[in-house]
Amino acid sequence: MPAMLPILLQLISLASQVAPEVVKMLADIKAQQGKDADTIFAEAGVTIEANNLKGLAILANLMAPKP
Amino acid sequence: MRKTVSTLLILILVSAAACTDDQRKKIAKADQDMANALSIALDIDAGLIRDGTLKGDAAVAVTTTLLDINRALGIFNTHAKAITTLDTATKSDLLLLADGIVKAVADANQAGAIHINNQETRAKLASVLAIISAAITTLRAILQGGA
Numbered sequence: 143m144p145a146m147l148p149i150l151l152q153l154i155s156l157a158s159q160v161a162p163e164v165v166k167m168l169a170d171i172k173a174q175q176g177k178d179a180d181t182i183f184a185e186a187g188v189t190i191e192a193n194n195l196k197g198l199a200i201l202a203n204l205m206a207p208k209p
Numbered sequence: 210m211r212k213t214v215s216t217l218l219i220l221i222l223v224s225a226a227a228c229t230d231d232q233r234k235k236i237a238k239a240d241q242d243m244a245n246a247l248s249i250a251l252d253i254d255a256g257l258i259r260d261g262t263l264k265g266d267a268a269v270a271v272t273t274t275l276l277d278i279n280r281a282l283g284i285f286n287t288h289a290k291a292i293t294t295l296d297t298a299t300k301s302d303l304l305l306l307a308d309g310i311v312k313a314v315a316d317a318n319q320a321g322a323i324h325i326n327n328q329e330t331r332a333k334l335a336s337v338l339a340i341i342s343a344a345i346t347t348l349r350a351i352l353q354g355g356a
Contacts, residue, residue: 179230182237183290189244190283196251197276200258204268 232295232351236303239348240286243310246340247282250275250317253334257325267324271334274317278341281309300352307348314341 177185254272257263263271285306292299318338325331 179233179237180290182234182241183286186237186241186244187283187286187290189241189248190279190286193244193247193251193279194276194283196248196255197272197279200251200255200272201269201276204258204272 233292235351236289236348239344239351240282240289242344243282243341244279244286246337246344247275247279249340250278250334250337253337257330262327262330263325270320270324271317274313274320278310278313278317281306281313285310300354304349304352307345307352310341311345314338314345 251272254263254268254275258268258272285303288306289303292303318335321331321334321338325334
């Protein structure tokens with residue numbers, strides 16, 4: 143894991159040049175440091191549920207009849 | 210003597226539990242990283258649709274593949290958070306579920322390659338999907354005992 147961290151951070155840095163939202167993700171990773179596994183899993187679950195709603199909303203918008 | 214053995218046993222058990230907790234935390238972090246990256250990917254997808262870069266069947270195809278990744282992530286999250294002991298069997302189960310995420314990411318990259326004509330836009334989505342791939346690499350290292 144420690145060996146993977148520089149690669150991950152480099153990828154995030156690269157991605158941040160094209161997607162500024164990634165900067166927020168980097169801050170989130172730092173914020174995770176003090177949390178236990180159950181809390182992180184629970185938060186990931188909330189994000190996954192939000193992702194599902196976000197994706198379904200995009201699809202619903204695409205399928206909606208256009209004026 | 211008995212007290213010394215008991216103390217030693219307790220220390221070993223606490224140490225073993227700490228190791229498992231540490232591994233669970235690393236798995237949880239990889240899980241969270243993937244969920245966050247996918248959230249960004251969906252934001253990018255929504256932005257491309259809003260500005261008309263992605264539309265019609267192409268937009269549906271890309272969004273659907275992103276939702277497929279999220280579904281695979283959801284299954285992984287549900288199983289991983291319920292696991293308290295990381296043994297050979299549970300690690301093997303999680304590796305199988307990680308394979309499901311890998312396949313979904315590959316499908317999303319392919320959908321992007323097929324449906325997104327603009328090279329810069331395609332690279333933008335691919336770079337976020339690369340974060341998920343990197344997290345899976347980390348996950349595999351943990352589950353295969355290398356981290």
